[in-house]
Amino acid sequence: MSEPRLTLQFTVNGSEQIIEVSPTRRLLDILRSDLNLTGPKEGCSIGRCGACSVLVDGQSTPACLLLACQLQGRSVQTIEGLRDEPVFERVSAALVNAGALQCGYCTPGIASTLTAALRNNPTATAQELEQALYGNLCRCTGYTGLRQAVAELART
């Protein structure tokens, strides 16, 4: 059983990576297991919960759905690579101030998605930001704090 291998060249958090992988290895496993970037979390493995959201070429994408063979030449950013960005700083401060998290397992995905939405549209309305989050599930909070954080981000 010799598996085909792929030489994958792509960018992760700004640094060039060249790795030998199975073409069907999921981006989520490459990040979490191979590159030790455990910020993105696994919640459903089928693109439904948003806990694994990362930015691929600037768009929020479930890392559980992308395979190595789809990543050639692309640029991936995880929450680890977003932390120093001013937009992310605003996002995380808004989440903290609004009490928008409890267990926090959904939070990396939510923070990444919000960062992408605001980066792509700095004047996004609360409604637009909420729509960006419809793929991000949270089981703990009831979303009230999240909605407050979104309102805050749309205002400032």
Place this chain on the structure above:
Amino acid sequence: MSTNDFTPRQLNADNFADRWQQRPDARSKARGEQRYPTDELAWPGLLHGRILRSPFPHAQITGINVDAARELPGVRAVVTAADIPGDNHYGIVFRDQPVFCTDRVRYLGDALAAVAADTPEIAAHALSLIEVQYTELPVLGDPAAALADGAPPLHPGGNLLDSSLLEHGDVEAAFKACAFVVEGRYSTPRQMHVFMETEGGVAVPDNQGGLTFRVGCQSGHRDREQLASILDLPLDKVRVIGLATGGGFGGKDELTMQPAAGLLALRTGRPVRIHFDRRESTIAGIKRHPVELVARTGCDAQGNILAHQLHAVLDTGAYATLGPAVLTNLTDHAAAPLYRIPNVKVTGQLVYTNNSVAGAFRGFGGNQATFAVESQLDKLAAAAGLHPAELRKRNLRTPDDPGVEGQTQQQPCDPRLLLDAALASPLWENATESDHRRWLTGVGMALGAQGNGLGNGLPDSGGARLHLSAAGRIELAFGFIEYGQGVIAAVEHLACEYLGCAPDDLDIRLGDSSGPDSGPTSASRSSVIAVEALRRLQPQWRAALQDIAGRHADDLAPGRGGLCTPSGDLRISYAKLAKMAAQRPVLKVHFDFPTGPDATPRGRYLQLLIASVARVAVDRLTGRVRVLQLHHITAGGKVIHPPSYLGQIEGAAVMGMGMALLEDVPMQDGQFLLDNLDAYLIPTLADAPEQRVDVIEAILGGESYPVRGIGELGIEAISPALIAAIENATGVRMHSLPVRPTTLLTAMQEQHP
């Protein structure tokens, strides 16, 4: 705030500015820096474990062969029941669940074997090479089938795992005297916890025959006991660290992957990680009990309720776990604890089937019963021509009435206060407007009561340890698990209040079985235990520090940074005290959870109350229900950490909304009809209502127990409030949860053809 002010106050940052602080873990979580069990990936030599589960809901095992799996390159161990050194069974109440089945499988989650391999892919491949021979047996797909004559017994004691009876007065005679009697058949769904982090963790062997588990769980100490017995290790060779985990809600109370990971780690001498994927979590994980309830309630011509009778049948699935305790709590709630009813009879049956195992889940049977009871009240009010609030008012208990088991209780306040506040809610304004006749809106309300603690004479104790480290840090340890509920915020806040210190002086250690046993992180008990522990520690701590400082320290007290003068000036820092001490203090307390003064503890002593008001809109074309607003009034003692309190009530309410409108794991003949979040939907941001929480902090009887645990309170009354609101909007009363759009639409069409 005066402690006898019973006026509800809206819980928000303005009204609670003095206590409104961020959780200590908020920033690291918002930056994605918090580590979870699922992140235990970097262990040197880590192996990946997988568990083989049954393909049949009920079958005889006639043979098992693991040779081919063992020979697969990259496989380091394959284990079955034959490899278990100790007891092959576990279970919090009865040890009836096999770690690995030997002769029979009883549901699709049953485990047969486990493998540890170099990669998850090899582990998965190895599972497919294990050969098990089965002879299929008839499937008991629901409690009726399991209780039918001639049904094969799933366990030696038969299929009726437990039954309950709570009776006072004579209901049969009393019904004859009633002017109005209503009946209802209710059903509630097999709800799934859907913690965003599934069950999992890692077992790490030391080189002396011992094991450390770093897992998502709800009680390190209880897990340790069960694991030591399974692995036949002395207790001190097993350490369970319950890491901060991505949600619990009761679903991590029982053991999950620990026995298999532990055995594989012992076998291989290497760390073994097992983390369920969502499919495995769906099939092997615990659920909320589906319950069928039949109720009959009657009142006289003036609306005095004379009789109430309820029979409940709970599908507990293949194994017991906490089922018997759920039955007891459901029985208590089914007896209508908020109302003074002279004749009550509640019976319950907890039935084994070949379905998913049901056990602990936020609400713990109470919310299913409250749904039926509050619905009955609404129906009875309609029959008697009374406003639902009026019927309640005439029958509400007083704070001094004994509990449903005759037990003394500590009620927070008169429940009428909550009823009045609910009636004054702004949600009732424009209650039933309609939007171009497409959306029908309606408002409804319900009341709920809940008790803290394990209750009913179960052993229930807790403890803590307080220690001054060599570096002068105040180390405060509890056995509680932080699974999102904010116990870490509560402990930090309480420690500062009772010990006088600043948050920066503190190191809080949670969830480690090598630390103090605080009892399970369940039954809304942690806050109560934390307060009781710190109350006891406070004078000892002060005395211990004064001792170190010597005679002249009598007027110094522990404060921010160290021992301080009465005016708060720092005199001797904690670091200096640590250096001065001949022996640094290690204080330990252990005590029983507060119970009443009754000779034998019965029911639950510390009580809480909630009223939930809901405003919904129903789509006339599709039957879809949108929850627009929720307004809760709670009486749950002092608010320790306001954002956590608010988050617990709001989160529980949305979880209850999921149960009422959306969530169910349907099963047919023991088969799961779904296994992931594509078909099992939970509320999203788009579904989330606006919420408001008003709190009554004062507690009758003053300061004896000023705090209650509120983690389950928000789910208590939400289902009946939503059902009442739907009826208010559409004229249709639903009895079966979740309310699907199609069923509601059909019912609406039948009502107005």
